[in-house]
Amino acid sequence: MDHRQPPSAQPFDAADHPGHRGGLGPSVRFDHCPWLFEKEATEEQRAAQRERQRSLDGDSEVGEGCYVAESAAVLPDLLRLGDDSYIAAHAYVTGTLTTGTDCTLNPFTVVRGTVSLGTGVRVGAHTSLLAFNHSTAPDRPIHRQPQTSRGITVGDDVWIGSHVVVVDGVTIGDHCVIGAGAVVTKDVPAWTVAAGNPARRIRDRREPAGRRRETGGADREATGPDVLAGFADTARAQAADLLARSWNGDRYTDRPGVAPTVRAHCDAVEIADLLLSSAPAQLDRAEHIERLTSLQDPETGLVPELGERPPPMDADGFTGEGPALYHVLSVGYALDLLGAAFPRPVRGVRDMTAPQLVARLERLPWRDQAWTAGAWIDSWATAAHWNLRHPDGAGLAPGTLEALFGWLLTRADPWTGMWGSPSGSAGRLQVVNGYYRLTRGSFAQFGVPAPHPERVVDAVLDHARDTRYFGAGRENACNVLDVAHPLWLCARQSGLGGGGEGGYRSAEIRGWAEQRLTAVLARWQDGRGFGFGPGTAGPGPEPGLQGTEMWLAIVWLLADLLGRSEALGYRPRGVHRPEPAAGA
Structure with missing residues (x-):
């Protein structure tokens, strides 16, 4: 990433850090920094955004105060984007995506299959939510295998950092934080701070950072x-x-x-x-x-x-x-x-x-x-x-x-x-x-x-x-x-x-x-x-x-x-x- 990458991306990627304007054109700037759109867009740009939302594929409904980047490949079967949410530059969205309010898919995110996000979910840049899989039976090549899908569910108030991969069938509970680069292969209980490949629990978010309880795991x-x-x-x-x-x-x-x-x-x-x-x-x-x-x-x-x-x-x-x-x-x-x-x-x-x-x-x-x-x-x-x-x-x-x-x-x-x-x-x-x-x-x-x-x-x-x-x-x-x-x-x-x-x-x-x-x-x-x-x-x-x-x-x-x-x-x-x- 260049100097415009938010400094909080290490170890976790900030989802809506104020962007650097530099010399970028307005469409590029808004696509990469969509949180600026509501404050800075002209009436002409707002009209273009409304047309962009109307032209989305599939059964699509976009709430008030939303932004869908022109450069994003949004090709859903069904899309329900809650109020004050955005899909940023070069995101790739297919299948079924439903979100609550105040949800953000940052640049280069991939969302495929059946994915449900709660309210206030932040998905960092280059993160993939992959709610489908291939069968792997030995009787045929992988490209001929049938696909399966169990879906991905993310609760309310969740922060998923940059370069995270969440695989099919996973549920991430309310109030979780998933560290940059994690690979989430199992359900994550509410309030968990998790990181690593495969992702593991670091602590309960309600505990002060850096302090671990001395009681047993169940406690x-x-x-x-x-x-x-x-x-x-x-x-x-x-x-x-x-x-x-x-x-x-x-x-x-x-x-x-x-x-x-x-x-x-x-x-x-x-x-x-x-x-x-x-x-x-x-x-x-x-x-x-x-x-x-x-x-x-x-x-x-x-x-x-x-x-x-x-x-x-x-x-x-x-x-x-x-x-x-x-x-x-x-x-x-x-x-x-x-x-x-x-x-x-x-x-x-x-x-x-x-x-x-x-x-x-x-x-x-x-x-x-x-x-x-x-x-x-x-x-x-x-x-x-x-x-x-x-x-x-x-x-x-x-x-x-x-x-x-x-x-x-x-x-x-x-x-x-x-x-x-x-x-x-x-x-x-x-x-x-x-x-x-x-x-x-x-x-x-x-x-x-x-x-x-x-x-x-x-x-x-x-x-x-x-x-x-x-x-x-x-x-x-x-x-x-x-x-x-x-x-x-x-x-x-x-x-x-x-x-x-x-x-x-x-x-x-x-x-x-x-x-x-x-x-x-x-x-x-x-x-x-x-x-x-x-x-x-x-x-x-x-x-x-x-x-x-x-x-x-x-x-x-x-x-x-x-x-x-x-x-x-x-x-x-x-x-x-x-x-x-x-x-x-």
């Missing part, structure tokens, strides 16, 4: 035992106020200002049991039991939503949709935690024959709604579990439970270990989320090993790199739970060695769990708990009972994948219990 992690114990202590200390916040004087609401629901009452019971080892204080235990048991419809054995009629039954005697399906789980386990049970069996499951069940399984929407199919099985199998425990002894028709597991074991895809098909629009979302619901109610609840566990780990880790659901600021409780539980379940099956060292893809599992756990712990809001997640899915971002109940279980699963769950001092016993249910 240096942002999710070490001390941090987890402190989080759990905070949650326990605030649990009573959090529950009181969602009590409207008569019933539980997910959060203040919304209507009461059956699930809100059940979530309150789960949170109180998990954190306080007691029933919620708004009612005594007997009153909780009476409230919940009185909700069961005497004819069907199902629990409709408050103020609603029981759902219509299908020809085989069981319902196919609606909140009553999930209430089989939530009310059943809330009563179980309170030391009680449904007073009546679930009639449609009790009376369904094995041929009727198989016919229903064949009709479920596996092709395009695998989550709906998995949720139905979760509800049916959980109702079977409660019926088998019911004191009247008439739990199920002969052979139905065997028919369920026989059908599932013979229909699992041996390449993924799952049921259903991915789609071009949603990827593996329906399949993975459906797998969680299906296996939660069947294999996990009844203690039966799930088929093809290594293939499941492959499929789930591949899905976990989909930036549409796991990009910065896009995670919700369902999507994280539906990855964490399958990884936990399959990592503990025979031959996989768990999530510890030496297990199947254990380093990747642990890296993913570390990043998610760091992010989750930072989302707790004092006195309010956890929000479900961004966007309009589920209850949304406002903290409430559902988000708190789900994320508390997720924290345990992630911590257990890392071998640190004992530090939390709690273990889920309800809907999200890790071991088979008692009596299953």
Whole structure:
């Protein structure tokens, strides 16, 4: 580089150091120093830049205050450039690139494949983010090998120095710094300062530079035992106020200002049991039991939503949709935690024959709604579990439970270990989320090993790199739970060695769990708990009972994948219990 190279490029390259004007023409100067454009550009130059942005290839959207260098080869299939971001001179961009606000690709950067950048990301000159790879089978030359792509995800507030290479499949967590010349081949947890080839952790960014802690490696992690114990202590200390916040004087609401629901009452019971080892204080235990048991419809054995009629039954005697399906789980386990049970069996499951069940399984929407199919099985199998425990002894028709597991074991895809098909629009979302619901109610609840566990780990880790659901600021409780539980379940099956060292893809599992756990712990809001997640899915971002109940279980699963769950001092016993249910 000549004298115009920013002096901070050693050992890290500054992303937006003021440039030297010298005698360069305005287009060259702005291309290399685009941070000058907003202050110095003429109206004619601004018009030319707007035309440049309009003429970009592919499905491209460029935010306000952005700059795309004329000399950059920007040839995307899809580009979403957030406000106040720029692509500088001679950058090469193909594939799918999405960024948050205030992101910078400095001169000669290369971005290829599917890459997601969070907010405030600085990518130094001559750095390559290569989100694709070639297969290397020996049966054909490399240039004839098919390409694969898992994507690269970079979180918020990240500085990637000059001449860095980030390879396909890597996630770099929030607040990281990657030193100049590093080759990043593995996930980098949040707050990490990393450098080298291959890149290795130097320190936690929150530690003073040049000083290392003298404690063990786990204690240096942002999710070490001390941090987890402190989080759990905070949650326990605030649990009573959090529950009181969602009590409207008569019933539980997910959060203040919304209507009461059956699930809100059940979530309150789960949170109180998990954190306080007691029933919620708004009612005594007997009153909780009476409230919940009185909700069961005497004819069907199902629990409709408050103020609603029981759902219509299908020809085989069981319902196919609606909140009553999930209430089989939530009310059943809330009563179980309170030391009680449904007073009546679930009639449609009790009376369904094995041929009727198989016919229903064949009709479920596996092709395009695998989550709906998995949720139905979760509800049916959980109702079977409660019926088998019911004191009247008439739990199920002969052979139905065997028919369920026989059908599932013979229909699992041996390449993924799952049921259903991915789609071009949603990827593996329906399949993975459906797998969680299906296996939660069947294999996990009844203690039966799930088929093809290594293939499941492959499929789930591949899905976990989909930036549409796991990009910065896009995670919700369902999507994280539906990855964490399958990884936990399959990592503990025979031959996989768990999530510890030496297990199947254990380093990747642990890296993913570390990043998610760091992010989750930072989302707790004092006195309010956890929000479900961004966007309009589920209850949304406002903290409430559902988000708190789900994320508390997720924290345990992630911590257990890392071998640190004992530090939390709690273990889920309800809907999200890790071991088979008692009596299953």
